[in-house]
Amino acid sequence: MKVKILRQKNPFSESYWEAFDADVTEGMSIAGLLDSINYNDDIVNDKGEKTARIGWECSCLQGICGACAMVINGTPALACETFAGNLKGDEITIRPLSKFPVIHDLLVDRSIIQENLRKTDVYIEEYKPDSSKSKSKKEKEYLHQYSAAKCLKCGLCLEVCPNYAGGENFYGALFANDCYLVASRNKEKAGEIGKMYKEHFGRGCSKALSCMDVCPMKIETTASMAKMNRQP
Amino acid sequence: MKNAIIIGSGISGMTCAVKLAEAGVRSLIVSPFPAERSQSVMAAGGINAVLSNPEEGDSVACHVDDTLKGGNFLAGKNAVKGLCEGAQDIIRYLEKIGTVFTVDENGAPARHSFGGQSHKRTCYCGAATGKQIVSALVMEVRRCEAAGMISRRLWSCFHSALIKDGVCYGALFFDESQGRLVAEYADAVVIATGGQNALFGKTTGSTQCDGYTAGKLFMQGAELKNPEFIQYHPTTFETAQKRMLVSETARGEGGRLFYIENGKRVYFMEEKYGPKGNLMTRDVVSREIYAANREVFLDVSFLGKDEIDRKLPEVRDLCKKYRNIDIAKEPIPVAPSVHFFMGGLAVRNNHETNIKNLFAVGECASIYHGANRLGGNSLLAALYSGSVAAKEISERPSPESKCDFADYCKAEGLKLEKMKESKSQFPVMYIRDLAAQTVNRNLGIVRDASSLQKGIEDLDYYLSVAGRINYDSSVMMYFNYSLTGILTLARATMTSALERKESRGAHYRSDYPDADDSFAASSIISYDGGAYRVRLDKEREYES
Numbered sequence: 001m002k003v004k005i006l007r008q009k010n011p012f013s014e015s016y017w018e019a020f021d022a023d024v025t026e027g028m029s030i031a032g033l034l035d036s037i038n039y040n041d042d043i044v045n046d047k048g049e050k051t052a053r054i055g056w057e058c059s060c061l062q063g064i065c066g067a068c069a070m071v072i073n074g075t076p077a078l079a080c081e082t083f084a085g086n087l088k089g090d091e092i093t094i095r096p097l098s099k100f101p102v103i104h105d106l107l108v109d110r111s112i113i114q115e116n117l118r119k120t121d122v123y124i125e126e127y128k129p130d131s132s133k134s135k136s137k138k139e140k141e142y143l144h145q146y147s148a149a150k151c152l153k154c155g156l157c158l159e160v161c162p163n164y165a166g167g168e169n170f171y172g173a174l175f176a177n178d179c180y181l182v183a184s185r186n187k188e189k190a191g192e193i194g195k196m197y198k199e200h201f202g203r204g205c206s207k208a209l210s211c212m213d214v215c216p217m218k219i220e221t222t223a224s225m226a227k228m229n230r231q232p
Numbered sequence: 233m234k235n236a237i238i239i240g241s242g243i244s245g246m247t248c249a250v251k252l253a254e255a256g257v258r259s260l261i262v263s264p265f266p267a268e269r270s271q272s273v274m275a276a277g278g279i280n281a282v283l284s285n286p287e288e289g290d291s292v293a294c295h296v297d298d299t300l301k302g303g304n305f306l307a308g309k310n311a312v313k314g315l316c317e318g319a320q321d322i323i324r325y326l327e328k329i330g331t332v333f334t335v336d337e338n339g340a341p342a343r344h345s346f347g348g349q350s351h352k353r354t355c356y357c358g359a360a361t362g363k364q365i366v367s368a369l370v371m372e373v374r375r376c377e378a379a380g381m382i383s384r385r386l387w388s389c390f391h392s393a394l395i396k397d398g399v400c401y402g403a404l405f406f407d408e409s410q411g412r413l414v415a416e417y418a419d420a421v422v423i424a425t426g427g428q429n430a431l432f433g434k435t436t437g438s439t440q441c442d443g444y445t446a447g448k449l450f451m452q453g454a455e456l457k458n459p460e461f462i463q464y465h466p467t468t469f470e471t472a473q474k475r476m477l478v479s480e481t482a483r484g485e486g487g488r489l490f491y492i493e494n495g496k497r498v499y500f501m502e503e504k505y506g507p508k509g510n511l512m513t514r515d516v517v518s519r520e521i522y523a524a525n526r527e528v529f530l531d532v533s534f535l536g537k538d539e540i541d542r543k544l545p546e547v548r549d550l551c552k553k554y555r556n557i558d559i560a561k562e563p564i565p566v567a568p569s570v571h572f573f574m575g576g577l578a579v580r581n582n583h584e585t586n587i588k589n590l591f592a593v594g595e596c597a598s599i600y601h602g603a604n605r606l607g608g609n610s611l612l613a614a615l616y617s618g619s620v621a622a623k624e625i626s627e628r629p630s631p632e633s634k635c636d637f638a639d640y641c642k643a644e645g646l647k648l649e650k651m652k653e654s655k656s657q658f659p660v661m662y663i664r665d666l667a668a669q670t671v672n673r674n675l676g677i678v679r680d681a682s683s684l685q686k687g688i689e690d691l692d693y694y695l696s697v698a699g700r701i702n703y704d705s706s707v708m709m710y711f712n713y714s715l716t717g718i719l720t721l722a723r724a725t726m727t728s729a730l731e732r733k734e735s736r737g738a739h740y741r742s743d744y745p746d747a748d749d750s751f752a753a754s755s756i757i758s759y760d761g762g763a764y765r766v767r768l769d770k771e772r773e774y775e776s
Binding site: 011025027028029031032035036038039041043052053054055057058059060061062063064065066067080081103109110111114117118121122123124125126127142145146149150151152153154181182185186 | 268270271274327328329330332335360367368372374375377378386387408409434438439471474476550553554556659661704705706707
């Protein structure tokens with residue numbers, strides 16, 4: 001199968017497309033596909049020319065660390081849980097996330113995610129839940145807190161978001177979910193974090209909600225929004 | 233002490249940094265990628281602690297006994313006692329910082345049973361305990377960053393420690409974003425780089441944990457302890473990209489292991505060990521699957537779809553996603569795979585190595601698990617060790633002596649420049665692959681002298697060519713310079729396994745199938761200009 005990859009040598013060089021002829025075996029994920037291209041003594045492109053190994057980031061290879069986020073056939077996804085056999089068409093295109101600076105090939109610098117959370121003091125500090133809530137409400141909240149805390153900070157929600165540009169003022173769905181986690185785990189910080197939420201998410205979100213479609217952890221950002229929008 | 237460098241941003245490293253900050257010590261956390269990518273997020277099961285309302289009959293003493301027994305009495309009693317006594321405070325701390333624990337009807341952390349334990353004492357966060365703890369600790373690190381007590385540096389890989397006359401003064405890093413070496417000086421250096429899964433290729437753990445840091449420090453004079461004790465998880469399955477782990481919960485819920493003989497299922501664990509045979513300890517099950525010498529399956533289908541959906545959703549999803557296996561209808565083909573390293577950098581009870589001011593915490597340190605680890609004790613040890621090292625560092629006065637390593641840094645920089653010009657027939661990733669094949673083949677579940685010796689010969693050959701590899705500019709510089717350290721760690725492990733002429737815990741020798749009292753002590757291995765020297769720590773010199 002033809003695999004086209006948008007490559008870039010370093011942060012300062014131009015990007016270019018390079019194609020490979022790859023054997024796609026049953027059950028092979030895009031991570032497995034990249035590995036199969038890379039793990040040869042000589043890497044050759046579809047023209048038979050020797051070329052450099054494809055740079056990409058991975059760690060867990062089972063969808064729980066967020067390292068291998070990229071854009072596959074136009075859809076932002078994790079390479080380790082996107083399977084070649086499930087993709088339509090007779091070629092696969094892979095490019096790096098476009099909302100972050102490219103370091104090398106498919107590796108991008110996502111440090112803006114941590115930077116924005118740091119600037120806005122998104123931390124719980126101390127567990128002080130709202131104890132006045134009913135048991136059933138608490139249980140429901142617990143499930144959403146558990147889900148929100150599974151956020152991988154992979155950046156897929158930012159990639160697909162029509163409102164997220166470079167993270168200058170609008171910080172995207174992952175920010176909204178972390179704000180929810182802080183507000184719900186520490187009621188004393190709810191007001192303060194609510195202000196940050198409004199400034200860096202609430203005002204800018206046009207509710208396209210495509211973030212939820214691509215989230216590998218299936219976090220219901222709308223549930224976080226509902227809670228945060230109720231903050232005074 | 234005034235400042236520390238922490239290498240690695242998993243649970244043990246972050247804990248150490250936060251505890252240092254609380255004690256007034258500034259730290260710099262260095263790792264190539266953020267905490268969300270660390271292997272800590274993969275720890276699913278839970279964290280052991282005897283809380284103030286234990287299961288009837290349980291006590292801290294029971295937890296100590298289980299841990300020591302699980303480790304075949306190689307772990308130090310005082311260290312294990314400290315670990316188990318500190319467990320309740322650790323759970324309280326995790327609750328305080330907002331970790332989303334699974335809770336009981338009173339809102340307290342719920343507990344479940346776990347392998348090798350006499351009582352129900354494993355606290356958990358659904359099936360994502362490690363991830364939930366990482367999420368809580370990341371926020372704590374952020375709080376300390378805001379207070380100016382922690383700074384973080386990404387895209388930087390460990391190169392070497394700055395050591396002179398048995399004292400550590402800092403570390404040298406390769407900054408991949410700037411393409412150059414950067415030296416950092418500190419009053420203490422804490423290694424929190426995890427185990428060495430990736431030394432074995434793509435196994436159940438993270439591809440980031442390759443053991444280079446431990447290997448390099450070993451070459452620089454740090455001693456290793458018990459590297460031959462490697463825990464194999466019995467139930468993993470192959471995919472096109474790695475081995476996936478089927479949680480012990482599957483057998484805990486009644487899962488049965490079998491193979492096919494003459495068209496019939498043979499439930500070999502039950503035949504040999506009785507009705508509870510499938511729940512024997514990980515080392516026993518792994519060896520039996522190995523001994524079966526044919527394809528083995530794990531069956532949970534008899535539980536029915538509803539029960540599987542309720543009790544094993546993660547196993548169901550994993551098998552469906554990566555092998556298109558519907559576990560409600562068909563069995564899972566399983567085989568053992570490398571999972572956890574009981575051995576690592578030798579540390580005293582305060583987590584200092586034999587190099588002054590150089591500490592090691594988490595899986596890269598060897599202290600609590602002896603010859604085999606109890607399920608639920610790895611997360612506990614990660615948090616506890618980070619706290620212990622932080623306490624020790626914060627209570628020490630700042631070292632008076634300073635040392636300048638400018639010449640060393642310059643020389644290492646020139647070596648890397650020279651490496652860029654190298655041309656040979658040996659690409660670095662190719663040798664890493666060969667080394668992974670060697671350790672898998674010769675350092676497996678069942679070992680013997682001839683296979684270990686053959687493995688050592690192979691590794692010596694790779695080491696002989698590691699200095700003249702073909703520089704590969706398309707991978708991180710780290711991959712190019714890390715090869716020798718990784719191979720040296722593998723060689724040390726193989727040597728230690730060869731010297732332990734007995735079977736104990738996770739180390740099984742077919743030529744010495746029984747435990748031998750004369751080996752009832754930890755192995756300590758040191759590196760002396762290319763010579764690997766193994767001794768048994770019968771005097772328990774590290775237990776102080």
